[in-house]
Every structure is written in C-alpha cells, then in structure tokens.
Amino acid sequence: MLIGDLLLPCAFAALGRLVLVSPLPLSDRCVFCGAVLLSFSIPLRLRNRFETELHRHKTSPGHPEKGPVFHSAYKPLWEAHRRGQQLETLKKVTYDHEDYRLSSDFEITDIPTERNYYFDVSEVTAAPDGVTRKMFLVNARVNGELIEANEGDTIKLHVRNWLRVGTGIHFHGIPQAHVNYFDGPVGVVTCPIASKSEFTFSFKLVNVCGTYFWHGHRNTQSVDGINGPVVVHCRNDALKKGADFDREQVVMVTDNYHELSSVIMEKLRSSAGVYGSTSTPTPKSGLIQGRGDFDCKNRTNILKGHSCKKQSIYSEIAVPAGSLTRLRFINAGMHAFWRISVDEHEMKLIEVDDTPIDAVGMPRIPINAGQRFSAVLDTRSDKAGSSFWMRSFAATQCFRAPLNGFNPETLAIVRVVDPYASTSSSSGQQKFPTSTPFTHDLVELCEDPATSILRPRVAENTADTADQVDYFNATYILAPEGGRFYMNGISFEAYAYDPLLFRAIRGESIANRSATVIMSETTGEGGRARVHDIIVNNPGGGAHPFHLHGPRSYIVGGGDGTISKETWATMTPMTQNPTRRDVFTVPPNSYIVIRIVADLVGVHAFHCHVSPHTSVGMAGALVVRPDLIRQIQLPQESIDMCKASHYDSGFSEETPESARRR
Structure with missing residues (x-):
C-alpha cells in the first residue's frame, strides 16, 4: 500500500476546506487540488511528469495555441541572481554532467514547444586538470548545460553577463532562418552582450536534427569555458533508437590552457609570441567531460601563481551491459585534433556533424575543433562491473608550436553497469580499468576521414553544375x-x-x-x-x-x-x-x-x-x-x-x- 493511500482521507478533508476558503478562482482551486490528490496515489516518476506538464501549461495562460512552455531547472537561481541574491553560487564550480546522459523520458514529438534556458556567464577560479586557472563559465559549470529540443521547437536563451568584458553566444551548426542577427558571432551579426547586462536569443529550430553545441563567440572566449552541448531530435531521424542504438550519451572533449585566452592572444600578437613561438600554443592538457590530469611533477610548465593538485578522479561514463550506446562526441576545444577510442571496442561511426551516415567501424575516430560525431559503443558482450579506458589522443603532428611537456593522452572511464540499477557520477576512490589500448592505426594525419567512407544515410544529390x-x-x-x-x-x-x-x-x-x-x-x-x-x-x-x-x-x-x-x-x-x-x-x-x-x-x-x-x-x-x-x-x-x-x-x-x- 502506498503512503498516499493512508493519507488520502486526511487529504480530502484538508483540501475541502482549502477549496472553500481559498481566494483563488474556483478553476485554479480545482486544478491545484487535483494535482495534490493525484500526487498521493501515483508513482513518483509519473507524478513528476504530471507536475511538469501542469507547469508547462500554466506558464502560458491565455495562449494554449502556442503549445507547451518549458523552463530549465536553473531559472529560480537565475532570477535570484537578478535580485542580487545567492551571488556566491556564481563562484562555486561544478562538474555535474548527469544531464549529458539523455533521458528516455524525453518525448520526441512534432508538437512545437517553447524551451527557455537561463545562462549566467561569470569568471571563476577552477582546476579542471588539477592546476588552478581563471575560467569563464556558464552557470559555474565546466562544460555547460545540455540544451535538448525537438525540430520545430523555439529556443529562448536568456543570458546575463557577469564578466567585466562583453561576450556572445553562438549555436554551432544551427542555421538561423530569418533571424540572422541571433547567430551570435560578435562583429559579424551582433554586438557583444555588455558587462552586467542581459540579452535573450529567440529562434525556431527549422530543418535541424542532430548533434550541435553552443559556445562563446567573442574573440577566443569559447576555450575559456563558455560551451555546452545541444541535441535536436526529429521524428524522421534516419538514426532510430531501438534499431541503431538503445541509449544516448553526450561526451564533451576540449583542450585546456592555464591562462585566459585574452592573455594568450596578447602574447601571440606580439613579436615575442607565446613561450617563444609565434604559432598557436600547444594546450597544457586535454579534458573529457570537464576533467583532465596534469602532471604536477612537471613544475616548469606550471605558471607562476598557479597551484597544482593531483586529480583524485577521472570522468566516468556509465553504459548498461547488453546495450548499444550512442556516444555524441563534441570537440569544443581551441586547437587540438583528437583521436578518440575505447579500449577493446571498435566503435561504429553513424553521424558526422549533424549528418547521419552509413555505419563504419573505426578503432580511433578523428575529431577536429568544432566537429561532432556520433559513434555506437557495443557492450552486448560485456558484463556489469567491467570497465575500459576511453582515450582522447591529440595528433601532436598537427601542432606547429613546441609541445612543452604536453601529455597528448586524456583519459576517462567507461564503466559497464547493471541496466536495471540506478547510475550516478563517480566520487571518491575509483576502480581503474585494466583494459588494453589499440596498438595499430597510430598514423597522425591532420585530416578528416575520407569522404568516400562518410556516405550520408539519406541520399541527397547536388545540382550538376554551379551557377x-x-x-x-x-x-x-x-x-x-x-x-x-x-x-x-x-x-x-x-x-x-x-x-x-x-x-x-x-x-x-x-x-x-x-x-x-x-x-x-x-x-x-x-x-x-x-x-x-x-x-x-x-x-x-x-x-x-x-x-x-x-x-x-x-x-x-x-x-x-x-x-x-x-x-x-x-x-x-x-x-x-x-x-x-x-x-x-x-x-x-x-x-x-x-x-x-x-x-x-x-x-x-x-x-x-x-x-x-x-x-x-x-x-x-x-x-x-x-x-x-x-x-x-x-x-x-x-x-x-x-x-x-x-x-x-x-x-x-x-x-x-x-x-x-x-
């Protein structure tokens, strides 16, 4: 018996009095009472869904023809910051990426929804690889919030800039039909969002389906930490859940520098260059899901005034045993050309940027700055409890500047879990994999896979000739x-x-x-x-x-x-x-x-x-x-x-x- 069944008579009595004395209109009193009574007798998962739908429809009174309205969970804190409250949270750095594991509850529909997201852009001190540095983060997260939507939805992004400098946001790969001024690159289509000011982007997702990301687009601010994933679903997607894959997970890979990019650029524009080179500098480390591991013993490469503490944990990606997991990889970095692999598993590439392609197996998948790909990880033969290293290896041949002690390999843990057990991010002591890396295909060519093997799954020919x-x-x-x-x-x-x-x-x-x-x-x-x-x-x-x-x-x-x-x-x-x-x-x-x-x-x-x-x-x-x-x-x-x-x-x-x- 549910606790709600025991409390139901009491609930009826209390709510009866509420209906009589409440100053609310009768219709609103009935809606409220119905929601409370249902909450006593329905499972938690269904209750949450009911409350979400109730909230969606109540947020747009008088405009039901516009469809549901969604607000991200950060909205109350964003509004508190606007009132000058809880400002200390702008400095509390988090590495929470639970939202990167896409929920099976997300409904793929053609009913247009207005989706509101709320960004606070602020300067913080963080240490994603163990070395302290200044970063520009959104909502104080290293790798920001996932924006998930359906084709046909309207995105409303409310941005408040707490930086001392202007900023801008670009939705990478998403065409801005009829609203070119919302594309985001400062100096091309817009001015910067001034310090201590707000701006709202509003655009409809037209002919959009696939893997994208948002990032800073003023100067080089993206590498300072202003970035996060975007996933757009569509009903006619050529990649079908249940056929091509069972579940989905976003994986963000970036390179990491120990100075703000504005400092690096000032040096790069000088005759002295950066570390004695006029070429774009090599990163200090790589990050997967916002975490890396810098060798603190390498003191010569730790800048004055920066401290270093050995990282205690690696990012973990939980995948169910007996499943096909679609990993949506995004390279939101500044420079490095990564090759990504999972030990003892040859992934199948199924999406390039936002284009579904015929599946092709690759032990290591190359991904350059700004690119995305989806690859299927097959764990149907793996048992719960097993684990493997995910390796993101930088093609060092593509750097023109000296390596300066840069470790080209970044690690994360892929952990196979019981599909019926709850999963959460790892904390504290971790069990490290003992998996074996691939030992072939180590050629570091600075080029994409041949177009001959990246064949779009949905055929689309171009005109025979150009005008x-x-x-x-x-x-x-x-x-x-x-x-x-x-x-x-x-x-x-x-x-x-x-x-x-x-x-x-x-x-x-x-x-x-x-x-x-x-x-x-x-x-x-x-x-x-x-x-x-x-x-x-x-x-x-x-x-x-x-x-x-x-x-x-x-x-x-x-x-x-x-x-x-x-x-x-x-x-x-x-x-x-x-x-x-x-x-x-x-x-x-x-x-x-x-x-x-x-x-x-x-x-x-x-x-x-x-x-x-x-x-x-x-x-x-x-x-x-x-x-x-x-x-x-x-x-x-x-x-x-x-x-x-x-x-x-x-x-x-x-x-x-x-x-x-x-």
Missing part, C-alpha cells in the same frame, strides 16, 4: 608585431560595435573589412536560389578546420595543392550524395571545394575553428542576397545591446577588436 564559383585563399604573413592570417588578401577584423550585418542592412560595403563572397542573384524557374561553389585553398603548412555558419555545405571536391576557378571548371565535382558537414579540415598544402545553395538570407561567418587563427585574421563572410538583407528589421533589443556595449567599451565603431585590450 557561380568563388574562392577563399588562406595565407599567413609574419610581421614584427606578430603574425596574421589573410583570406583573399584581407586580414579579418571584428568591429564589435558595428557588425558586418548592420553595415549590410544600411547598404554599406563590407569588402574592406572582410573577405567576402557575394551571392546576390536568383536564377531559373520560380526565382530559385543560385548554386555556388567555394574553393578553399590552404597553401600553408598547417591544417585548418573551417566552419561555415548558415547554409549547408556539400563537399564536392578536394585534393593536394591549390587550384584556380579555371582548373576547377575542368574537373568533375562529386554531386551524387556528397558528404555534408559544417566543419571540414583542409590539410596542409591542400584544397577543398564546397557547394552551397544561396537560400539563407544574411551575413554568414566563414572561419577557421582554431579560434586564435580567427582572431588574427583567418575569417571571411558569405553575404547572401544583399537586396533582402537591407529589408531585415533588427529587433530593438539588438539595437539597444549595441548602444549599451558601445557606451561600455570606450571605443568607437571604427576601432577594430585587435586594437582593444578588453
């Missing part, structure tokens, strides 16, 4: 004040207080501020959007993971050396079901050709996802339909934010980001 061919040629010039990258001879500057989009809306040219590809016309029946090929030439000695915001990229060509438009015109593009991804690595002295359809109006950033490279010029912009851009009506909140951040800055619109020390 226009453009290019981005990347170069690097070393100068006394530090090196800079150039795209088409222009070194990108982020004019944070007069973004490119704002200039385009005013009808002004942005050609002197950024390498641009202009897509201005329609052609064909019904005014169909033009098809563009973009050649990305990388004649230098380093690999670069390029990321295109906005339009979908089809990889239709690539090879050694560099090519011209004329040469490309003589070649045959791969138009039959080409690989589709929004971050692609262009190896040293190589080129890649992407094909896009110019149907997403706006100014879309195109940049290397090694964020220091972007900060010293390796970026450009796609300007799609300037005529329609001029018709965009900026929301008042965006205009007000630019005014606030401009007044807060002490600089004019004509001052580039590199000239500031913020």
